[in-house]
Amino acid sequence: MFGTGFEPVDVVVSGVRIHGVRGGKGPPVLLLHGFPQSHVMWHRIAPELAREYTVVAADLRGYGDSDRPEAGPDHAGYAFRAMAADQVALMRALGFPRFAVVGHDRGARVTHRMALDHPDRVERLALLDILPTAYVFEHVDRRVATANYHWFFLSQPADLPERLIGGEPLYFLHRLLGSWGSGLDAHAPEALREYERVFADPAARRAMIEDYRAAASIDLEHDAVSAAAGGRIAAPCLVLWGERGVVAANPTVPLEVWRSLAADPGSMIGGVIAGAGHFLAEENHTDTLAALQAFLGGRG
Template structure:
């Protein structure tokens, strides 16, 4: 299902998994990827406006929303950002788009980063919302980072510890994450929250999201180290946005950090905390329209 006004829901088989989402609008293709613990519904405040100028594809990452949630493997390759990026490239190709722009928030931004590195011939322009590169964040981890991003270290604990604890009250967990990382309590509509909670009540979604974070602390870092050693960087134009009141902007020199990983970087902060498309929809929309325009 979708809460994006004017959009048509889809479930498209890509390789061995079905990827769910919604498509709307007309014009150049623009892929939107959500973060944790959300679904493609997080774009509800800006996707209809983007659809006036673009064919917008808002997708649920594997393991999230209504997309399939395959069982993880010992190496966590099933939920590596390489695998998740390949899902989205395959999805866009099946929808008829061999080249496209992409904007990702949180986990979706990490998938976007990997997509730009693995599929530079497919991505024309990319935007990453409220993240620093995973490689940099782990490499510079300290007490402040571990305190603010405690979930990175909780979710990677061996199963079934985080799964059982989160599964005891998924709605509390989702609402607490929105409150913890957001700075604008009125930003989240009850319709959107209900959709996040509906999807996160599935034990398979909880397990898959833990696998996503386990991959980030293992196989994803192997892939990142290989790229750094080889000198591979994001080649397409990259827009970086972050919340002015959030941890990322306060902790990192965001643009300078991204210039270590990409060759053409621009960006700025927008008001609020971590959830830019819901906390600062007007500012986020304007930045995306100008960049992708």
């Protein structure tokens, strides 16, 4: 899906194999996907960025074709901290001790944690269509609970969501991919087939569910510790969100929420992507790409 200029990458870090693709030449850029997708969500963006950058699009642990380790009793195996450490180690193994990172959805939450845990590794970061995890849980109302029902469903103890989703996994996947202001047709057929292939695997579904269990428990503990220690995003940051998505409906401007977590609020820029819901990199990849190119090139 990425063209002949990309090659597969498989690197074992701390006993977990991380899969992805690599292509292009120039400064390194790491692309991280969200739920319930994999690195293939970047198939419209990555080849264009590879004209100027070395692009690595990777699967988070538990997603795509990366390994699916045990979660552990506290779900730490799928904490954003563990996922961020994976990706930092992956880039180091590929010869990139410092890099830019672009994350969407869960990948953006991993990117946020990476910026806090590994500030010396992150040159700049882009966060696509999310609000901070702790902020979301602290501002739950009817609108948030309805739009993000899956947060509360997937965080239920095993094996309730696993069993219920297992009844009709393809139906559930399609409902997810056609939600949050986007339609199922936002996804290219070949990308959709990849998501379907992975989601058909009960082990993959369990791993994705553990991601949400971690977010409702140990990730919040990590966020609280970072906040108490004065942790802030230090690198230049781009925040983008879809015009029709859940983030856009937040009563506070998303960029202002993120600026409250920045060491230098003036280093954080961003705005809305017109005509797109949650899956903005697929629905309006032209404007999303333009914003990323400007930011990565220091023009944003």
